[in-house]
Amino acid sequence: MAYTDDEILAGLAEIINEETGLETDAVQLDKTFTDDLDIDSLSMMTIAVTAEEKFGVKIPDEEVKNLVTVNDAVTYIKNAQS
């Protein structure tokens, strides 16, 4: 069973909220992790590893730095599901 874009976005927002305290509403597709959401590289790793578990996908460490916007992450996770 694959997750929809909306489900992935909502799941990511929850993970980000848990890790950084950021409100889930603030996590939108066009936001960048570093500049808009102020998420540092350590938190980004935690978010990626937690997302792996939640969505049953693999996000290699070297891919994490390519995920600039929330949309990048949603797209990556969606494609990795298949």
Add this chain to the structure above:
Amino acid sequence: MSARSVVVTGMGATTPLGGTVASTWEALLAGQSGIHTLTHDWVTKYELPVRFGAELAVPAAEVLKKVETKRMDPSAQYAMVASRQAWQDAGAPEVEPERLVVAIGTGIGGFTTTLNAWDTLREKGPRRVYPLSVPMLMPSSPAGNVSIELGARGGARTPVSACASGAEAMALGMDLIQSGRADVVVAGGTEAAIHPLTFAGFSAMQALSTRNDDPATASRPYDTSRDGFVMGEGAAIVVLESEEHAKARGATIYAELAGAGISSDAHNIVAPEPEGAGASRAMTLALEQAGMSTTDISHINAHATSTPVGDVAESNAIRAAFGSDADGIPVSATKSQTGHLLGAAGAVEALLTIMAIRDRIAPAVRHITDFDPAVTIDVVRGEHRTLPEGPIAAMDNSFGFGGANVALIFRSVA
């Protein structure tokens, strides 16, 4: 040469008796005990011989943001709670960031984080180890986090001397201000070691009371039936400030930190030197630094952990340092109600010493039914004792494994 006077302008605490300094002091005077049967599943799971302890009266999670509890070990969380209180209490002083230091001691550090990370590694592999594990587990994490919170750029220091750590942090703060290297130091101790491993370790050395059927009275310093200390947790922080700096901004001054004495036994890694030679030297050094004689001390808050050996050794040490002058000095042992907060103990007791000076009350030592005749000092039994009017001074003793001894002297201010 006149050294710069060091004064206390803010206090904060989270302890087994209360979530603040005021509530802790109130509960202490009311005779309450912060010691309870533990309800964690690990108590029965590991069949621990000791099933009680002194947990925080107000859990840190009720005070901090959720993300703060995730990104800080409990030892840093407690320090943050107490530091914020102390800083607000001091009126959030305007101070040059480079002249503001944070000094927070801990006996054990962030070892809950260490052990959780080790479990994660074994169960789920290295990639799942939380990236903040190392900065959370390091003993300097409380000082580092508080320095960031307050913008303190003069240093984030972490004295580590087992159960004397919190007191040593205050001694360090005093040094830094007296020597002119800082104007304000946020100083104290923190500990969060209520964990099956510490219970197992301290039990293995028979250091803990095993009075499982009556936890509330298990900590009974100076009673013949005392059988070990009771593990506690928490943090206590003071804002130390040069008198000049405090007066210039019109700060409320609680007391002066007038002297600090530090020594080491060089005797045994655990046991105190039985005659208390090292401990008495720390007391004498503190008196010398304060420019006081033994007759100037009106009250002592003893280390008194309720162990058979330690309480008598300290009594001997006080006798050695004060001679016959110890006869008139009321000695309190507040661990009878707080339990032993390890690296935070000296800091909590420093605050209680300051409160004793402020309210002129030497708190009664609880749970003594059969006073140990080997104890030769004037222990406050039964009712609280009233301290004299006018200028007074009081001593706070703290000792730690490794033979660490720290004595602090606080003086009333007019």
